[in-house]
Amino acid sequence: MRVPLLDLTRQHELVKDDVATRVARLFESQQFILGPAVEEFESAFRDLVGGGHAVGMSSGTDAQLAILMALRIGPGDAVITTPYTFFATAGCIHRTGAEPVFVDVEQGTLNLDPAGLLEFLESRCKADADGNLLTPRGNKVRAIIPIHLFGTCCKMDEIQAIADRFKLAVIEDAAQAVGAEYRGASGIKHAGAIAASSYFSFFPTKNLGGAGDGGMSVCRDEELAVRLRLMRNHGMEQRYFHHEVGGNFRLDALQAAVIHAKLPHLAGWNAARRHNAALYREAFAAKGLGEFLTPPVSPAADLENSHIYHQYVIRACDRDALMAHLQKAEIGCAIYYPVPLHLQECFAYLGYKAGDMPVSEAASRESLALPIFPELRPEEWDRTAPVPPTPGLIPP
Ligand SMILES: Cc1ncc(COP(=O)(O)O)c(C=O)c1O
Structure with missing residues (x-):
């Protein structure tokens, strides 16, 4: 008897009626781009994560890219993450024009090692005349992306304290951790609601997966949420007027319907x-x-x-x-x-x-x-x- 690493057909048996109902409703409405199905799912997902703003994106990769773009991270900047993760985490940093900086993971959880992070910032980086912290390659350190790898949270309090000291943004990579919890100084929080912003993936094999690609950016700050919505729609608020260059990072309404059916x-x-x-x-x-x-x-x-x-x-x-x-x-x-x-x-x-x-x-x-x-x-x-x-x- 063969034992599969993963068999999604079994999950489908359980959810197929709910999926069919939501998908049928969507086809009735013919609102395939954003619209109520996406908004309802964003709202349910925000409740699951525990507040803030949830902005549906076309993949976990695009959800990360949109956050980096919304934070105006680009050439001349550097973002710290770990090398033991899926490629997208570092790939997105590179795509903005920023420098991906790797700090090793800790034994055990295989998540970002706060001690290594501190050591890198204190010993390997230098402050310039304006007080910016520069990497050995001369780029300004802007953000840290800790990854809740395989479904367990990083030591977020320690990471946040370091980020606060050096005035860096923290963006959680919660692509593999929908529903995971973290106990910190301010109580128990869900992955994705611990730092100021985060992103999730709904790749079909994820613990909450769609019927294709999908993702979600989550953030605390209203202003960032507004920018994320701009970024996912070509930097456009009023139709055909573009304040900035964004992308087409919109979560497909069909995916929103499918994932919403699985959420319970x-x-x-x-x-x-x-x-x-x-x-x-x-x-x-x-x-x-x-x-x-x-x-x-x-x-x-x-x-x-x-x-x-x-x-x-x-x-x-x-x-x-x-x-x-x-x-x-x-x-x-x-x-x-x-x-x-x-x-x-x-x-x-x-x-x-x-x-x-x-x-x-x-x-x-x-x-x-x-x-x-x-x-x-x-x-x-x-x-x-x-x-x-x-x-x-x-x-x-
Ligand atoms: C840790 C991590 N980050 C980011 C991503 C990117 O997500 P997606 O495949 O939805 O673009 C993944 C997906 O595999 C992931 O595992």
Whole structure:
């Protein structure tokens, strides 16, 4: 029996009637560009995240790009992020003309390491005559993008305190963390509502996915929300009058209808992911695999939604052997991410080399995602959870 890494057809069985109803209503209205379906979804999503303004975008990538453009980040600027993430995070920084700056992740969560961030800002950057903080390449540091990787939140209080000290914007990459929670000094908040702005992805495989591309920018400030709406519509408020150059970053109304239909199920799906993660943990312990596999960590294990396991990514000392073993057994698995961004060919101009980001580089060698999706069946679970020992990995 094959065990898929993800099978969205099972989710579809559950939501297809609600999706069909909303889609049928949309076709009746023929309002495919923005309009009520997008507005209703934006409002429901804003409530889920916990306030602020939600602006529907055509993808997570465009939601990030729109925020960077709305903050007027461009040539001569620099934005700090981590190299252990999906490409888009750094790709968007580059596309604005700004310099992507990488700071390594911390062991454990694989999220931005606040200590490394502080070290970079204090020791590697210099202030110019106007008090701007400049990177070693001479660009003005403007923002930090912490990524809530695989569904668990970064140490946001520490990151925000550093950002405040150096007067930097914080933009949360919450693409993989819809519904995740963070406990900070000001209480429990949802991913995406912790910093002043954030973005989400509704790529179909995400824990809240559409039937194509979709994304959302979220922000606290009304003025930024106005700019985000301008940016997503070619910088145009009054038709055919363009104050600035934006793009076509509009969330498709059809996607809004589909994702809205799925929204009520999100909490249950996230709970099922957490349940599966707990079963993995027990199974690894029962099998005595602790020496060979490291399960994902959650920074606040006592907070129910502190990790929503968008991906369940283990570390394995011989990842490639384990992967070959699982593939032979037809158990779905995948590597997120095989090459950290500072070593990607397209970023060679930034001058990073192997060894610069040791934690990210080790994560790229050792990480493996296992099936975690909510609809995993008990009989599949039996095959996957007690990951069969890989020859050579288990002591005799
Ligand atoms: C961490 C992260 N950031 C950004 C994105 C970009 O989102 P999208 O694929 O919707 O453009 C993704 C999507 O995979 C992601 O995982």
